[in-house]
Amino acid sequence: MKKKKIYRAFILPAIITMVIIMIIPFLFAIYITFHDVNLLESGGAFFFAGIKNFKTFFTDKRALNSVATSVKFLVGALTLEMFLGVAISVFLDRKFPGKGIIRALVIIPMFMTPVVSGLIWRAFFDPNAGIVSYLFKLITHRQLDMLGTMSGAMWGIIIVDLWQWTPFVILLVMASLDSLPEETIEAAKVEGASEWQMIRHVKIPMVKPTIIMAAMLRALEALKAFDTIYVMTKGGPGSATETMNMYAYTVGFEFYRIGYATTISFIFTIVVSLGLSKLLQRTNAL
Amino acid sequence: MDQDAIRKKNIRTRKRLLRGAGFWAGTIVILLFFTAPLIWLVSTSFKNYIDAFAMPPKLIFKPTLENYITVFGKANFFNNMVNSIISAVVPTVLGILVGVPCSYAIAMLMDKKGAKNLSFFFLSARIAPPIMTLLPLYIIYSKIGLLGSRWGIIIMYTLMCIPIVVWLMPVYFRDIPNELREAALVDGCSEFRTFTSIILPLVRPAIAATAIYCVIITWNEFLIALILSNKTSQTLPVMVTSFMTFQGTQWGPMTAAGSIIMIPMLIFGFVIQKSFARGLASGSVKG
Structure with a gap:
């Protein structure tokens, strides 16, 4: 009994803090979604609007396009990050001199300030003076304007995301590979498993929980990506890289239509939470 | 017989060396991809305006603190x-x-x-x-x-x-x-x-x-x-x-x-x- 009480005292401060700074704004956000709030036109006065904002969302082409863009970005970035992350981890999973240093160097990008990363890659993709464009021209003799074309810009932001966050997958998967029991690996070797069989049927199945975990965290973060997109394309050209998150920002803090912007991010949050809890149920069943 | 064994051993060592070279080549490519942006950032910060955007990138330059x-x-x-x-x-x-x-x-x-x-x-x-x-x-x-x-x-x-x-x-x-x-x-x-x-x-x-x-x-x-x-x-x-x-x-x-x-x-x-x-x-x- 006494034990339980002290745990409650340990948990409460965290819960209270979270409720005050998360739940209250969240409830207020729901209230806002049913109102027209425009900071420019009416100085932030609230006008009840019913479900108008939700109706607008489903007829707003730009909003629906931002949903598609988010999905495209998520699928592209997540697939490449998981594939490269697992491949590189398995590739580096052997004994060689300097392993510790090399691993530490490979995961550098995940600690780099995202805004600065975005700016660096913007310089790399510069059609006239960027290294990537230069190398591209050297090989193909063609001009490359990565961030200036619709499909190029999407690839541009995916490349930056995978460059910055594949290291996160590598860090997790390599740590998990390191902790595999020696005996299992040895046993498979004695049985005469080839290196490929070992990777395919022993190592990867054993680190699968970590891979799923990493994919889930990456998916969550990729959906929220903002900093790099903001400095590289600001959603452009046109609205080629305007994700839901980016669109909500533009509507909220460039058009100052707070009511509608809140509705966009509210719909986003609900959809992602539902998706995630479905996913959690399924992975728990595994 | 003996020669055959030696040849086989030679082939095996060559294979191993080749695989070692492949491994290090792969590792260097991976390293370059993940560290190049940082290297570019820090080196450009010490370059003057002209060196910064010289193509191909200048590896040797006179560093400046400006x-x-x-x-x-x-x-x-x-x-x-x-x-x-x-x-x-x-x-x-x-x-x-x-x-x-x-x-x-x-x-x-x-x-x-x-x-x-x-x-x-x-x-x-x-x-x-x-x-x-x-x-x-x-x-x-x-x-x-x-x-x-x-x-x-x-x-x-x-x-x-x-x-x-x-x-x-x-x-x-x-x-x-x-x-x-x-x-x-x-x-x-x-x-x-x-x-x-x-x-x-x-x-x-x-x-x-x-x-x-x-x-x-x-x-x-x-x-x-x-x-x-x-x-x-x-x-x-x-x-x-x-x-x-x-x-x-x-x-x-x-x-x-x-x-x-x-x-x-x-x-x-x-x-x-x-x-x-x-x-x-x-x-x-x-x-």
Whole structure:
């Protein structure tokens, strides 16, 4: 009994803090979604609007396009990050001199300030003076304007995301590979498993929980990506890289239509939470 | 017969050498891809305007400090740095103070359903995009006068730190053998005393790593600071974007500022990478 009480005292401060700074704004956000709030036109006065904002969302082409863009970005970035992350981890999973240093160097990008990363890659993709464009021209003799074309810009932001966050997958998967029991690996070797069989049927199945975990965290973060997109394309050209998150920002803090912007991010949050809890149920069943 | 054996052995060694060469070639490609942007950033920060965009990139050049002088000469640079330090350290301390006891309780209750729901509650803070909280807070802040204040940012950053702590820490508490705790309890220590004087010292390295991770995350944060800060409370990541002007980007000072911002975080990252990989992988959702 006494034990339980002290745990409650340990948990409460965290819960209270979270409720005050998360739940209250969240409830207020729901209230806002049913109102027209425009900071420019009416100085932030609230006008009840019913479900108008939700109706607008489903007829707003730009909003629906931002949903598609988010999905495209998520699928592209997540697939490449998981594939490269697992491949590189398995590739580096052997004994060689300097392993510790090399691993530490490979995961550098995940600690780099995202805004600065975005700016660096913007310089790399510069059609006239960027290294990537230069190398591209050297090989193909063609001009490359990565961030200036619709499909190029999407690839541009995916490349930056995978460059910055594949290291996160590598860090997790390599740590998990390191902790595999020696005996299992040895046993498979004695049985005469080839290196490929070992990777395919022993190592990867054993680190699968970590891979799923990493994919889930990456998916969550990729959906929220903002900093790099903001400095590289600001959603452009046109609205080629305007994700839901980016669109909500533009509507909220460039058009100052707070009511509608809140509705966009509210719909986003609900959809992602539902998706995630479905996913959690399924992975728990595994 | 003998010659055949020697030939076979030769082929095998050659194969091994070839595979070794392939491995190192692959490793170098991987390394280059992940480190080139950092190398470019730091080297460009020491180049003058002409060298910076010479193609092919100049590997040998006369280093100059003019970009750093420009950055340090900016009127608000040191003010921004102070803002960045305060907005990273205060939320981290608050997050640790509130989050560590909570993690301990979660670790001890982990088998129960309640603890699992708790973990999900903290995870949910990571699902909503910051903009979801930012929009209502923007209105609340402007009503109560917190808009543009350092405290407004600190509040939001604390909201980021608590879930990180609760996500990373429980696994380290679960590692502590139960006998240790029970022995202390039998000896007449209260639960609270056991926690503060037996358990906490054991997880001190983990707390340090978690705190450093919180500092990295808040130091690098951009969107919240962009929206909630003004000229006097703005942090370094927001300041960096001020080198993007209508006349084009001032790459020299930008790379210098970028290097100044990033180097301390890279050192931090280097220090903690080993110890916190486990906490990351365990994650509270698995429960």
